[in-house]
Amino acid sequence: MNKLQIKIPLLLPELPDEKDRCVQKLIQQFQYKEGLEKVYVADETENDVPQLCFHYDSDLISIDCIQSLAEQAGAEITQKFGHRLIEVEGIRHTRHARNIERDLRDMVGILEASESASGIVRIELITAKVDEAKILNA
Helix, strand or coil, X not given: CEEEEEEHHHHCCCCCCCCCHHHHHHHHCCCCCCCEEEEEECCCCECCECEEEEEECCCCCCHHHHHHHHHHHHXXXXXXXXXXXXXXXXXXXXXXXHHHHHHHHXXXXXXXXXXXXXXXXXXXXXXXXXXXXXXXXX
16 A cells, blocks of 8 residues: 655645645545545644645556546635635624624525634635625624
8 A cells, every 4th residue: 555645735725724624525535536545634744734645556546646636626625615714803702702603604605603802703615605795794
């Protein structure tokens, strides 16, 4: 069994970190691909950059094919799902931040929203279903 590692930001450039759900969506794309034994987030990083690790059978699939499939799957996910970090003002306390989170999560197309009392809102969204102007108004 051979091993290939690809830096996650090369495949999913908008992600805030490797724990994002889009990484799992990417991994699931390879679950039943012939020649791929296992795909996961590697424990070790390269210069603090997280990587996907592909265990594969070189008799069934080539490195070039894995690279191409990974880039294509990453592009499809990036096109469908967006990630935004928005700085907001006027957050008075933690409860106010939770109310903003709840309001954002109730919007159609918002998959995840988290707000901190420091004024940073992190949003995961389905790009085709969300109007960014509505997010900013909320």
